Amino acid sequence: MRVWSKRFILFHWLLVSTIVLGYLSIELGFEELHFLIGYALVAPLVLRLYLFIFGNTYERLSAFAVIKDFTKYLKNKESYIGHNPLASLVMACMLMTISILFLSGLLLESFLEFQGLFVSLALEVSKETTAFIKNVHAYSFNLLLLFIALHLAGLGLSYKEDKTKHIQSIFTGRKNA
Ligand code: HEM
Numbered sequence: 001m002r003v004w005s006k007r008f009i010l011f012h013w014l015l016v017s018t019i020v021l022g023y024l025s026i027e028l029g030f031e032e033l034h035f036l037i038g039y040a041l042v043a044p045l046v047l048r049l050y051l052f053i054f055g056n057t058y059e060r061l062s063a064f065a066v067i068k069d070f071t072k073y074l075k076n077k078e079s080y081i082g083h084n085p086l087a088s089l090v091m092a093c094m095l096m097t098i099s100i101l102f103l104s105g106l107l108l109e110s111f112l113e114f115q116g117l118f119v120s121l122a123l124e125v126s127k128e129t130t131a132f133i134k135n136v137h138a139y140s141f142n143l144l145l146l147f148i149a150l151h152l153a154g155l156g157l158s159y160k161e162d163k164t165k166h167i168q169s170i171f172t173g174r175k176n177a
Pocket residue numbers: 018019020021022023026034035036037038039041101102103104105106107108109112137138141
């Protein structure tokens with residue numbers, strides 16, 4: 001059965017591409033490219049917001065309500081068609097961390113480089129505030145790496161007994177019910 005729409009699949013791989021390219025660009029010292037890729041992150045984030053409201057049953061914000069079944073899931077390991085409670089928790093953390101990474105990046109570009117969306121605030125912020133936002137950007141990236149590792153570990157663990165074609169679903173949109 002179809003679980004993820006084509007839009008959801010597009011959102012996922014746009015998100016993955018911007019995160020990977022965002023990291024590579026700053027590591028290789030291409031700052032301007034880093035800002036451009038950073039701005040491109042708005043596409044998957046807006047698409048996800050749209051899907052939270054207009055997506056299918058498994059994509060809407062309400063699908064994250066399964067997080068409340070967390071302890072029940074750990075005991076019984078029931079199978080879920082959409083995200084399971086544990087995966088939902090990790091994914092909600094990823095989405096929140098990415099939003100913080102995005103916002104702190106926008107502020108940082110304005111405060112450090114005197115360009116970008118918040119440049120009008122640049123002269124009013126103290127050095128301490130800028131240093132704080134720099135830390136927020138750096139730490140949120142490190143936190144994201146941890147969540148990505150958990151996400152991939154979860155997928156890896158489910159790989160062997162994956163009767164639902166869970167991993168393939170992010171390419172095909174389909175799972176075995
Ligand atoms: C695609 C998602 C992003 C990733 C993965 C990412 C990652 C990083 C990393 C790893 C650093 C180095 C942090 C450190 O160790 O000090 C950094 C620095 C920075 N990023 Fe991002 N970032 C992203 C989005 C953005 C956005 C949206 C902007 C603004 C348009 C931005 C602007 C900056 C700035 C100004 C710096 C500081 C450079 C410096 O220290 O001089 N980033 N980013």
